[in-house]
Amino acid sequence: MSTPKLVATDLDGTLVRADGSVSDFTRDVLVKLEEMGVPVIFVTGRPLRWTRVLFEHIGSVGLAIVSNGALVWDVATDQPRLTRLIEPTLTAEVVAALKANVPGLVFATETLEGWSGEPAFAPHVSGTLEPAKRVAPIEELAEESLIKLLGRRHEDDDADELLAAAVAVVGDRVNVTHSSFPLLEISAPGVTKASTLELVCTELGISAADVIAFGDMPNDLPMLTWAGTSYAMADAHPSVTACASHVAPGHEDDGVARVLAGVFGL
Template sequence: MDPTAAPRPDVPKLVATDLDGTLVKLDGSVSEFTREVLVKLEEIGVPVIFVTGRPLRWTRELFEHIGSVGLAIVSNGALVWDVAADEARLTRLIEPALAAEVAGALKTNLPGLAFATESLGGWACEPEFAAHISDARRPAQRNAAIEELAEEPLIKLLARRHDHDDADELLAAAVAVVGDLVNVTHSSFPLLEISAPGVTKASTLELVCTELGISASEVIAFGDMPNDLPMLTWAGTSYAMADAHPSVVSCASHLAPGHEDDGVARVLAGVFGL
């Protein structure tokens, strides 16, 4: 398949793209070609919305690439950030009682899990939680047991078991325990990313698109990991990256070149005739 061929005769009205493993390169950078394509889409009036599992603190470094729509969907849909106003447009939080119930059930059924939390005030973790390398410059604001950390509304509840290196197996085990209470997913390595019930990239993107007067059929979406599955299923046109998780490749209607090959930008240049 020619990755730059338009997938349907009518041109999409909005682009929704994941970041890591999708739009940005392995080192977290955005190539000059991708920058040019994003600028050209802005010039022709096509909004591009970043829809990422990243927390806000990791997404800020890419805000320079956000166009006039000025919105980013972060933390797998739990937060919509207004970049210009530098404030939350929408929050979809896990209530404390539910977070405590979920953490307790996971601790009982999956021994060895260590927990962390994301809130509007930042992130915190249990002492035994091994932080992601991206947080080396951003230490946790608080270290305490999850029972204490879950006493406030959360953007996201995170869990790792450091002797478990299969992300899909860990996800399946967690879904079997708490999948009827919350949304559980992962975006690469064995880290459970837990959101409030019904909160996904897709459900929040739908809210934003409704506000903009854009339907699912008018959206083209790109992703590479299981946390992208709801968005790719919802969007009228969906692309998995060539190096995406097998479940994403199976779900998406089209395949884009890999993120190291500017796959998103190459597809968009063809679709929009840039």
Template sequence: MSATRPTTGAPLPRLVATDLDGTLVRSDGAVSEYTATVLRRLDELDVPVIFVTGRPLRWTEVVFEHVGSHGLAIVSNGALVWDVAAGLARAERAMAPAETLAVADRLRAACPGTAYATETVAGFGMEPGFMRHVDDDEIPRAPLAELATQPLLKLLALHPELDPDEFLARADRAVGDTVTVTRSSTTALLEISAAGVTKASTLAQVAADLGVAAEEVIAFGDMPNDLPMLTWAGTSYAMADAHPQVTACAGNVAPGHDEDGVARVLAGVFGL
């Protein structure tokens, strides 16, 4: 496996897709000046860089200055495509309230003690049993039935005791046939989207709109929610400290996120 251009003489990628946390963004939450410079160079070369993240919109906006003139971001694991320049949603792939509540009931029956939170374009809500949050006093707390009265971009499920991978496995058995269940946290926190909604399925739609094929995409990620995207893209990189499943799936390994791994690979691939 390599952290440089995968195949000598191969055509250059026409689109870059990168996860944020644990991938493009450093541990301190910043995008380094080196990485920002590489992204600007790619924008000058007319190569779109699309942020493809599990983050909700409100946590992605802080890095929008780095998406360049193309200005697209895929957030909430593919449930929302955001046009940064226009400041509006280009596509939403949400779960209906009845579907959300049915899935939550099945998962809570399979994993007693599960608590939920909800993500919409408008914001975030939590059940009383959900983890405390940095903006706790400003976030609505109520039973899920009161929070899920409109279509959700993402349902978050938290278990206080289960191992994260075990929680994911149980959830897949309980509800995985009706929705998409994944995770990106080191805690037992699951991210649930409508059936068929993944980073890959939404990225494929965006790429098609841009006239870009899967084999022309280079993608970077580090956690299980990146697996569909890394499998779909023609060239894929796991970060050096990625989840073992991601490392096994990706075709290549990049330096870690605190070493500007994404930018260093891209600089090598594009000869920057």
């Protein structure tokens, strides 16, 4: 393959270790790519507040794609470069359809100001969420445009089965995915990691063929399909392994950095 001109990488389960850290080796590789003039774009399902802790590793391109493509954040100016929001009317339609057909779902919302949720909504891992901005019925929370709509039911739900049930109800009216937990992550129609990455790459004058991308979960599938070169992590979801053109070592073994060191001759 020709040498890529841009690196697009997921964070959790991909670039970042299980404890949330970035290893010294990975940090060194990112610095060397920056010195070579190769942009590295973080493309994550994380909300903005969980991505800020990694902004120190963002190079001169200064952009992060967060919330599965719903937000492009300009790190240098600390403001949004692009928002791709779910409008209130559509949110109301989707919530009503899911409540009628996937019993037991409870909802939360994500905006630039933080997350809000219904009283029954709880963190998918106890203790990982800061206090909600608002606690109210979803019909009230959905009266503003949203970065992301979240839906959950039981901690022991199968994530793939819950996703399939939701997609069967809403179709392509919105984009629905998950990133390992039984938590529905719902974005505006057509909003994926890939579609927003394509917008950023077009602005930079870089084609899909010149992008190398890394991921591990279903929310990475559009990006891995779009990029000219794609890597699933060694412990990726089976659908990701089947989709990607290559497999990288696991995230605990600095898989992204090791592949990049080889590809760029570092």
